[in-house]
Amino acid sequence: MDAARAVRDFFPRIEPFDQGVLDLDGPHRMYWEQSGNPKGLPVLFLHGGPGAGASPAHRRFFDPAFYRIVIFDQRGAGRSAPYAEIRDNTTRHLIADIEQLRRHLGIGRWLVFGGSWGALLALSYGIEHPDRCLGFVLRGVFLGRNSEIEWFMSGLRAVFPEAWRAFAGHVLPNGAVPLPAAGDLLAAYRRRLMDSDPTVHLPAARAWSRYETGCSYLVPPPGGEDGAAGALALARIESHYFAHRMFLPDNHILANLDRIRNLPASIVQGRYDMVCPAVTADELVRAWPGVRYVVVPDAGHSAMEPPIRSALIEATEAMKEQLVS
Numbered sequence: 001m002d003a004a005r006a007v008r009d010f011f012p013r014i015e016p017f018d019q020g021v022l023d024l025d026g027p028h029r030m031y032w033e034q035s036g037n038p039k040g041l042p043v044l045f046l047h048g049g050p051g052a053g054a055s056p057a058h059r060r061f062f063d064p065a066f067y068r069i070v071i072f073d074q075r076g077a078g079r080s081a082p083y084a085e086i087r088d089n090t091t092r093h094l095i096a097d098i099e100q101l102r103r104h105l106g107i108g109r110w111l112v113f114g115g116s117w118g119a120l121l122a123l124s125y126g127i128e129h130p131d132r133c134l135g136f137v138l139r140g141v142f143l144g145r146n147s148e149i150e151w152f153m154s155g156l157r158a159v160f161p162e163a164w165r166a167f168a169g170h171v172l173p174n175g176a177v178p179l180p181a182a183g184d185l186l187a188a189y190r191r192r193l194m195d196s197d198p199t200v201h202l203p204a205a206r207a208w209s210r211y212e213t214g215c216s217y218l219v220p221p222p223g224g225e226d227g228a229a230g231a232l233a234l235a236r237i238e239s240h241y242f243a244h245r246m247f248l249p250d251n252h253i254l255a256n257l258d259r260i261r262n263l264p265a266s267i268v269q270g271r272y273d274m275v276c277p278a279v280t281a282d283e284l285v286r287a288w289p290g291v292r293y294v295v296v297p298d299a300g301h302s303a304m305e306p307p308i309r310s311a312l313i314e315a316t317e318a319m320k321e322q323l324v325s
Helices: 056-061 091-105 117-128 146-153 161-169 182-193 198-214 231-243 278-286 306-324
Strands: 018-023 029-036 041-046 067-072 110-115 133-139 265-270 292-296
Touching (some): 018 091, 029 091, 041 056, 056 067, 067 091, 110 306, 146 231, 182 198, 182 231, 198 231, 265 278, 278 292, 292 306
Parallel strands (some): 265 292
Antiparallel strands (some): 018 029
């Protein structure tokens, strides 16, 4: 992608033409919505985190005249209930939820779009149900391996030492020496995030969310984000998945890539993505011949950075031609 290339704006704001709540197993109820063209090509948007939830802006990566846009909030996230719930919340549960939603909406196959954790969930779903996927649009590739989780918990201090000190300092004594291992820091956060007292779990959630948000941009937007909105679901669910290694065998995606290698895919990666560094996307691309790979030279991790947003829109536009030709 040429850095001088014109940046594409979002498609216009739209409202859902259909929405509802799907009863899942146990206490879980899942919010879902459809927007765009009711007779269009189905595309499923998978949000990140896990636990981050979806937003109206996510509808705008897709041409509403062409796509039937399906968005849902994963277990415990956003408008799904119970909020921030980790019981019966695993990758296997989420894959089953996607299938339940697909059947509920009467969709045979769909394009699957996801970034960061959403990319891992998209690939995991595809490996489990390759016959239900038309292809993939992925961003900020995360494969859920131990090394990637450890990078997030401790490696990022090499690039964002101030943000990491604030993150670690919330749960560990100031100036703790030696520096804590990633697992120790994760365990300390989990103890606070699972505490029933809001005066304990909410500050911890905000500290976690501020750290992740602060490391997600090449250039933070004016005003930034304080990590408050949706922080508990993000921090509690994300730490739950991290502690269980994403509920997947290490290297699960690359070991099973042959199940989806024949499907078209487009991968967008920020060159300066520090949350999910480009080395992971590069490894996936080298194992997936024919994949469309765009390294955005002037962006970090966030899908909301204009150059990343633009590249993602170009990817969904390019998929139109691939999938209807």
